[in-house]
Amino acid sequence: MDSMSNTKGGNAGSSTNDNTGHDSLSSPGRTIDSSTGHLSHSSIESSDSSGASIGDKTSKARTYDEDSVVRGGFYADPSTNESLDTGLKTATAWSSNFWLKPEPVVPDTPERIPTGYTISEPGSIVEGSGRTYNGYREGKYLLPNDGAEQDRLDFQHEIFRIAFDGALTLAPIGEPSRVLDIATGTGIWAFEFAESYPNSQVVGTDLSLIQPPRNIPNCTFVREDSEELWVHGFKFDYIHMRQVCTCFDNDMAVIQQAFNHLNEGGWMEIQDGYLELNSIDGTTEGTSLQRFIDLVHSGFRAMGRDLLKAKYYKKWLIQAGFVDICEKRLPVPINPWPQEPRFKNLGRYQNANFHQAVEAISLKTLPKAGLSQVEARDLMAQADRDHNNQAIHGYCSIYVVYGRKPCAWEISSQKLPSALNQ
Numbered sequence: 027m028d029s030m031s032n033t034k035g036g037n038a039g040s041s042t043n044d045n046t047g048h049d050s051l052s053s054p055g056r057t058i059d060s061s062t063g064h065l066s067h068s069s070i071e072s073s074d075s076s077g078a079s080i081g082d083k084t085s086k087a088r089t090y091d092e093d094s095v096v097r098g099g100f101y102a103d104p105s106t107n108e109s110l111d112t113g114l115k116t117a118t119a120w121s122s123n124f125w126l127k128p129e130p131v132v133p134d135t136p137e138r139i140p141t142g143y144t145i146s147e148p149g150s151i152v153e154g155s156g157r158t159y160n161g162y163r164e165g166k167y168l169l170p171n172d173g174a175e176q177d178r179l180d181f182q183h184e185i186f187r188i189a190f191d192g193a194l195t196l197a198p199i200g201e202p203s204r205v206l207d208i209a210t211g212t213g214i215w216a217f218e219f220a221e222s223y224p225n226s227q228v229v230g231t232d233l234s235l236i237q238p239p240r241n242i243p244n245c246t247f248v249r250e251d252s253e254e255l256w257v258h259g260f261k262f263d264y265i266h267m268r269q270v271c272t273c274f275d276n277d278m279a280v281i282q283q284a285f286n287h288l289n290e291g292g293w294m295e296i297q298d299g300y301l302e303l304n305s306i307d308g309t310t311e312g313t314s315l316q317r318f319i320d321l322v323h324s325g326f327r328a329m330g331r332d333l334l335k336a337k338y339y340k341k342w343l344i345q346a347g348f349v350d351i352c353e354k355r356l357p358v359p360i361n362p363w364p365q366e367p368r369f370k371n372l373g374r375y376q377n378a379n380f381h382q383a384v385e386a387i388s389l390k391t392l393p394k395a396g397l398s399q400v401e402a403r404d405l406m407a408q409a410d411r412d413h414n415n416q417a418i419h420g421y422c423s424i425y426v427v428y429g430r431k432p433c434a435w436e437i438s439s440q441k442l443p444s445a446l447n448q
């Protein structure tokens with residue numbers, strides 16, 4: 027068991043042995059097979075009209091079998107044929123079965139216990155694929171917000187912790203009083219930060235309120251579109267955002283607003299994946315994985331999102347007025363091909379993460395890039411196989427960029443070098 031996985035908060039699952047001989051780690055509603063790394067959701071839980079439901083058997087949530095089919099925004103309970111209004115809005119009807127999962131590759135998946143929480147947010151939208159998307163500011167965010175994506179985000183969090191040698195932040199933040207985590211997702215970073223800094227008050231914001239009730243008193247969540255006017259009644263000492271390259275129409279405006287909402291001397295830090303496939307020996311050239319990534323970029327671009335925007339963060343921080351800016355780019359192998367144990371481990375996590383992400387990042391992008399559903403499905407399967415192939419020595423990267431809001435007296439001093447000269 028990975029030590030960091032063990033220290034995770036949330037509900038610890040139980041370990042069982044199924045008749046395949048694989049150890050499987052289970053938690054309420056979800057199971058991960060530690061040999062295949064495949065997550066299975068044993069149930070979908072929907073709430074009554076009072077609010078979000080939680081994959082916690084102690085909650086008031088009602089449980090339905092996952093075989094229940096999502097139709098017209100309703101989960102149909104197969105035992106009674108009863109349709110239940112979950113508060114989910116519907117987009118297109120599901121008429122075909124083209125968006126099957128890619129043929130299973132079996133990544134060497136590190137063991138990790140999922141938190142066991144699935145927050146199914148009323149007002150979310152079930153699309154034709156069966157995946158669920160944010161209903162608040164509908165259409166603004168292009169990835170799902172459902173249980174499978176929530177698990178993936180929590181899993182992906184481990185990649186950052188490994189890449190940062192266990193740290194949550196690389197900026198020299200000291201002991202910040204007030205902390206903001208923009209686009210917090212499941213809130214996993216915010217929760218862990220709040221636990222590590224008990225004297226900090228941490229606020230996480232997101233379009234989707236998919237953060238489980240963890241009873242960590244110095245951590246709260248607010249629904250907010252970060253591209254609109256922020257309504258917090260105080261300023262922050264540290265503002266963090268991670269994995270946001272798919273989020274904003276105008277990143278510079280978000281960074282500027284962060285600058286305005288920081289106390290003097292406060293830090294902003296952006297941590298983001300960089301989906302550019304490199305290799306040490308040319309083995310990625312001509313692969314289906316490379317083609318897949320190119321088409322995903324092209325699909326995102328067609329919808330106004332540049333997945334390679336992290337290379338501009340430093341420039342944008344300078345333009346916003348930050349100083350002491352630091353930019354780092356860390357390699358993340360696509361699978362465990364490297365010999366070094368640390369990178370081998372990072373590659374194991376990244377391989378499993380890609381396997382879980384491939385559908386979510388394809389659903390809207392590959393059709394935009396001109397692929398038919400059948401072509402898309404085939405390419406997804408081939409890309410997944412390439413990603414798992416240790417003869418392909420590829421790597422992507424993580425960008426980390428941080429900067430400090432200068433004090434007023436620093437800006438007025440003519441002796442200091444201009445931030446723009448950095």
Ligand SMILES: C[S@@+](CC[C@H](N)C(=O)[O-])C[C@H]1O[C@@H](n2cnc3c(N)ncnc32)[C@H](O)[C@@H]1O
Nearest residue numbers: 167179209210211232233234251252268269273
């Ligand atoms: C890839 S997830 C990253 C979540 C989290 N930061 C992490 O690293 O685990 C991106 C998150 O950004 C949120 N998001 C997208 N657009 C947003 C916006 N305009 N304002 C606030 N949150 C947004 C999404 O709902 C989603 O939860």
